[in-house]
Amino acid sequence: MSTPLPPPYDRTAPNALGAEVRHDEKARFDFLANLNVHLGSKLFPGTKTAFEKRVAPAFKKTKGRDLANRVEVRDAMKGDPVYQFWAALRRNTMEMRQQAGRSVVYRQFDKLTERARALNDAKPTLKLDPTTKIPRYLAAVDNHCMPGSYYTEIAPDDISGPANYDIGIFVTGAGASSARGDSGGRAIVKFVRESFPDFKPKRIMDLGAGIGTNTLPIAEAFPDAEVVAVDVAAAMLRYGHARAQAMGFNKVQFIQAALEDLDFAPGSFDWIQTTMFWHETSMPTLMSGLKRVYELLAPGGMSLNVEQPNFTATTTLWDQFTKDWDAWYNNEPFWSKLHTLDYPKLMAASGFAKDKLFDGYANSDVEPGFYPDWAKVYDRHGPEKSVEKAQKRGWYLFGGWK
Numbered sequence: 001m002s003t004p005l006p007p008p009y010d011r012t013a014p015n016a017l018g019a020e021v022r023h024d025e026k027a028r029f030d031f032l033a034n035l036n037v038h039l040g041s042k043l044f045p046g047t048k049t050a051f052e053k054r055v056a057p058a059f060k061k062t063k064g065r066d067l068a069n070r071v072e073v074r075d076a077m078k079g080d081p082v083y084q085f086w087a088a089l090r091r092n093t094m095e096m097r098q099q100a101g102r103s104v105v106y107r108q109f110d111k112l113t114e115r116a117r118a119l120n121d122a123k124p125t126l127k128l129d130p131t132t133k134i135p136r137y138l139a140a141v142d143n144h145c146m147p148g149s150y151y152t153e154i155a156p157d158d159i160s161g162p163a164n165y166d167i168g169i170f171v172t173g174a175g176a177s178s179a180r181g182d183s184g185g186r187a188i189v190k191f192v193r194e195s196f197p198d199f200k201p202k203r204i205m206d207l208g209a210g211i212g213t214n215t216l217p218i219a220e221a222f223p224d225a226e227v228v229a230v231d232v233a234a235a236m237l238r239y240g241h242a243r244a245q246a247m248g249f250n251k252v253q254f255i256q257a258a259l260e261d262l263d264f265a266p267g268s269f270d271w272i273q274t275t276m277f278w279h280e281t282s283m284p285t286l287m288s289g290l291k292r293v294y295e296l297l298a299p300g301g302m303s304l305n306v307e308q309p310n311f312t313a314t315t316t317l318w319d320q321f322t323k324d325w326d327a328w329y330n331n332e333p334f335w336s337k338l339h340t341l342d343y344p345k346l347m348a349a350s351g352f353a354k355d356k357l358f359d360g361y362a363n364s365d366v367e368p369g370f371y372p373d374w375a376k377v378y379d380r381h382g383p384e385k386s387v388e389k390a391q392k393r394g395w396y397l398f399g400g401w402k
Contacts, residue, residue, distance in 0.1 A: 005034065005037075006033050006034060006037055006174050006175030006176065007175045008026070008030055008175075009021065009026040009029045009030050009033075009170055009175075010026060011175075011179065012170055012179055012180075012181075013179035013180050015180070015243055015246050015247050016246035016247070017112075017115055017116060017119065017239070017242050017243045017245075017246040018163065018166055018167060018243070019104050019105050019108055019112060019163050019164075019166075019167050020104075020108060021104055021167060022104075025100070025103075025104050028100045029097075029100060029167075029168075029170055029171050032093055032096055032097050032100065032171045033170060033171050033174045033175045034174075035089070035093050036093055036171065036172075036174040037174050039086060039089055039090050039093065040174075043085070043086045043089070044086055046082050046086070047077070047080075047082055047083045047086050048318060049082075050077075050080050050082040050083060051073070051077060051080075051083075051318060054080065055076050055077055055080050055083075056076070058076075059072070059076050067317055069317065069320075070317055070320035070321045070324055073317050073318065073320075073321040074321055074324070074328065077321070087325075087329060090325075090329070091145075091329050091330070093171075094144065094145045094172075094330060095145050097168050097171045097172065098144075098145055098146055098147060098164065098168070100168070100171070101164035101165075101167050101168040101171075102147070102160070102164050104164070104167060105160045105163045105164045105167070106160065109155075109160060112159060112160070112163055113155070113157055113158070113159060115242070116157065116159045116238060116239060116242040117157055119241075119242035119245040119246055120238060120241055120242050120245070123241070123245065125241065125250070125251065125252065125253045125254060126237065126238070126241040126253075126254050127253070127254070127255045127256065128234045128237060128238070128256045129256045129257065130234075132232060132234070132256050132257060132258055132261070133258060134151050134232060134233075134258075135232065135258055135259075135260070135281070135282075135285065136282075137280070137281050137282040137285060137333070137334065138150065138151060138232065138233075138280065139151075140333065141331040141333060142331055143280060143331050143332065144172075144330060144331060144332070145330060145331055146161065146164070146165065148161055149161075150162075150165075150210065150231075150232075150233045150235070150236055151232065151233035151234070151235060151236070152235070153234065153235050157238065158235050158238075159235055159238050159239040159242070160235075161235050161236070162210070162211045162233075162235055162236045162238075162239035162240065163239060165210070165211060165236075166181065166211055166213075166239070166243070169181035169213070180213070181213050182213050182214060182216065182217050184213070184214045184275050184276070184306065184395060185213060185214030185215065185216065185217030185218055185275070186217045187306075187362035187363060187394065187395050188214065188217070188218065188273065188275065188304065188306065188362055188395075188397075189217050189218060189220075189221040190362065190363065191360070191362035191363075191397065192221075192304070193221070195358075195360070196302070199271075199302065200222075201222060201225050201270035201271040201301075201302075202224075202225055202226065202270050203225060203226045203228070203268060203269050203270050203271075203298075204218060204219075204222065204225050204226070204227045204228065204269065204270065204271045204272075204273065205228045205229075205230060205264075205269045205271070205272045205273065205296070206218065206227070206228070206229045206230065206273045206274075206275070207230050207259065207272055207273065207274045207277060207293070208230070208231060208259075208274055208275070208277030208280065209229035209230060209231050209236075209237075209240065209254070210231055210233075210236050210240065211236050211239050211240035211243060212229050212240035212241075212243060212244055212249075212252065212254065214273075214275045215227060215229045215240075215244075215252060216244060216247065216249050216252065218273065219249055219251070219252050220249075225270075226251075226253070227251070227252045227253070228252075228253045228255060228269075229252060229253065229254045229255070230255050230256075230257055230262070231254075231256065231257075232256065232257065232258045232259070233256075234256050237254040237255070237256050240254055241254040259281070259285060259289050259292065260285070260288070262292060262296065264296055266295045266296060267295075267296070267297065267298045267299065267301075268296060268298065269296050269297055269298060269301060270297070270298055270300070270301045270302070271301060271302050271304065272293050272296060272297060272301070272302075272303050272304075273304050273305075274304075274305045274306065274307070275305075275306040276306060276307060276308075277305070277307075278305065278307050278334075278338065279307060279308055279332060279334055279335050279338045280332075280334065281334060282334055283334070283337060286338075286341075286346070287346070287349075287350075290303075290346055290347060290349075290350035291350045291351060293350070294350050294351035294352060294402060295351075297402040298402070299402055300401065300402065301401070301402045302399060302400070302401050302402075303347070303352070303399050303400050303401075303402075304397060304399040305343075305397060305398055305399055306362065306395045306396070306397045307338070307343075307396060307397070307398065308323070308335065308338055308339060308396065309339075309396040310339060310340070310341060310342065310343060311323075311339050311340055320339070323339055324336045324339065343359065343398040344357050344359070344398070347398070347399075347400045351402075352400035352401070352402065353400075353401075356400050356401040356402075357398070357399070357400040358398070358399055358400065359396070359397060359398040359399070360396075360397060361394040361395065361396055361397065362394050362395040362397055363394040363395075
């Protein structure tokens with residue numbers, strides 16, 4: 001069966017702040033999205049065949065035993081030409097995606113900066129702290145091959161990095177992230193409404209919010225709640241706040257702070273949300289961060305975390321190896337370690353009662369009429385997922401109640 005084509009970039013919904021993307025630039029994004037799909041659906045299966053038919057048997061013949069762990073699998077696969085071909089292309093698609101987005105943004109750098117300034121000027125809902133220190137776990141690498149990572153600024157009031165991030169979500173998700181790139185936030189809202197219909201939070205924190213892509217669907221779903229988006233990167237917040245203002249979300253607060261320095265009173269939030277945040281940190285930060293989240297929650301409050309799923313006793317070496325790929329080749333240093341952790345155990349060690357923990361999947365949610373069929377059939381990491389948990393698609397999440 002042939003793989004359907006992803007929707008074109010024209011189907012996205014630009015906001016009043018975002019960069020203007022011209023015809024040829026859209027064509028470049030469309031090419032990269034389709035290349036991502038081709039790599040995942042057509043070329044990646046060949047790497048597993050190479051592993052089963054050639055690499056694993058050769059290792060056993062040489063060593064007299066089977067491969068013992070995912071590190072041995074990675075070392076053995078490095079020399080296989082099929083794997084080399086796929087891995088090089090996958091890495092290059094991410095680098096090309098970054099350069100394509102940067103060229104769009106830099107073409108209109110001054111215009112974007114002035115537009116953001118006008119939307120942010122004198123607004124009490126944006127609070128930046130120039131004394132904020134970038135944690136080592138972020139400063140060590142260019143996350144996702146994004147030059148300068150999330151925080152680097154090349155000019156006063158710079159928003160070029162997050163502007164690039166915003167227009168490139170389409171490519172990264174291969175066109176399955178909804179018109180505004182907010183399918184994660186929409187999925188979270190859908191999960192909470194279906195799982196906890198009586199939950200009426202009054203104060204919500206989105207920790208590691210970035211540009212607020214996932215924050216705004218939450219703010220929209222709970223209009224009476226005070227919503228606070230927290231991030232360490234001033235550029236991301238500057239852009240995220242202006243983006244929210246341009247989209248009519250005038251009450252959402254964007255506050256700069258490192259997780260280690262959150263200056264809020266204990267028990268001051270009913271819901272603390274993280275979305276693909278913990279894998280960007282470190283083991284000490286995860287341990288101390290979960291404890292801080294517990295302290296900041298009010299009695300009856302909820303911690304909800306969308307994150308990479310753990311390895312389990314049934315996760316094959318091949319699945320472990322493929323899930324680790326981003327740690328080695330997409331600048332995600334904590335990605336590998338995170339897969340080995342026991343989230344319920346960590347939550348319990350942070351103060352949450354074991355009988356108040358939960359986990360599950362939030363199914364992707366897209367706007368009616370906006371390529372829903374594509375979102376159902378394509379998952380960027382789909383070809384790399386194991387058959388665990390009945391092949392459920394969607395965003396893995398874990399959490400607990402205080």
